[in-house]
Amino acid sequence: MGRITDTVKVLLIINVIFFLGSQFVEVTYQYFSLWFPYSENFRVWQVFTHMFMHADVLHIFFNMFMLYMFGSHLENILGKNKLLILYFSAGLGSMILHLGVLYLDFWPGYDAMLSNGMSIEDVNTFLKTSSYPTSIAQFVSEDALYNTYTANRNPMLGASGAVFGLLAGFMILFPNLELMVFPIPIPVKAKYLIGGYFLLNVYSAITGHSIIGPSNTAYWAHIGGALIGFIMMYYWKKNSFNNKRWN
Template identity: 45%
Template sequence: MGRITETIKHLLIINVLFFVAAQMFGAQIYELFSLYFPKNEHFQLWQIITHMFMHGGFMHILFNMYALWAFGTPLEQMWGRNKFLFFYISAGLGAALIHIGVNYYYYNTGMNALIESGLTESSILEIINNGQYYTEWYSIAGKTTIDNFLGAFNTPVVGASGAVYGILVAFGMSFPNSELFLIFLPVPIKAKFFIPVLIALDLFSGVTGYSLFGQGIAHFAHVGGALFGFLMMWYWKKNQFKNNRWN
């Protein structure tokens, strides 16, 4: 991996500064810069970018920044600053797009079920914008539907994980036979095997709701970042400029 590259160094600094600010000012910073559902009153357009620099805790930022350094360094060395930064931000935006799209599905499913019971959208929005809900809703649409509906509307997403998953895919496609040593496994695993399995586990967790990585994880954002990373790599390879540098 060699020395830390300039773009990654700057990304690490920005992420750390956001993290320190969040620890100092707490809820105000999270409310401003986390990515809320577009119909939530706390949503702001800039959150589509700023959420990538926010993290929920020390271990969250530690793992993301380690992965950014470990897997991003050889990519920036190969691509150059501008191409790496374009890829990183694009993967993060793709992750946000997929996350919001899935949340719209959850939101519309729950909202339509409640409207069919005789409620109006405006009255429902007034209730959930105040952080409230009625237990009777569970008898209307079922617990899973209502929980997904409320979670999609109320829960903001933070973290560089979506962009990092794009970086993981790019690393796996560029250096497929690199051997990765993991803390919880005593044997090395080639990138071309480990990274697809990791993404598949995230997809499984997102679809089933049974999280293998803990609670509060935006699995579809991970999958979205990986998907957009794959599509960019596929397009670049098809057009024969995957390895061209953008300085």
């Protein structure tokens, strides 16, 4: 473990402040987590603030540990500005893919309700309370209704997408660097360790079976962040490392 770099230190502090605040003021989860755009809880600033919200101690500990371990190494290579661009771009890419997948779950039921006689007011009531006219059940399946309701009611929060971008970037820069990760007793090259972790997330996202993390983990968000981190770092490494490091 090396010294915590300045930018990583600031990101750690901001995340901890948000987490401590959320433990004392519960309404912060409503205002700062990212809600589906159709939700009455959605606010524009949540596009950024959700990256600093965490559900519990284990959630923030894991993300901040990864930020410390890999972010400081990357800042030493990239400099402050490029690290922040990578971090927040991965976080935004994570959000976009997550919301895109949610929309695919949300839209069929939403469209079917409107197409089969429910008014927009009735649909909005359903999105808030899950209550709907019994007559609509013959036109819209329970699965479609459930998917629409849950997509709208479950917020996204956490720095995981941004951190996955850092992991992917680290793997591109140091693919053969050997890492020791508990409880694995032998060193494993970064490309295998991080690549394997990414594939586990792909498996869980596609199948719905959670191997690492709770069942409500936003696996598509992890994948989105990793893809952005991979693309950006691959481009930078290929085109920009002939010059001096960025500041």
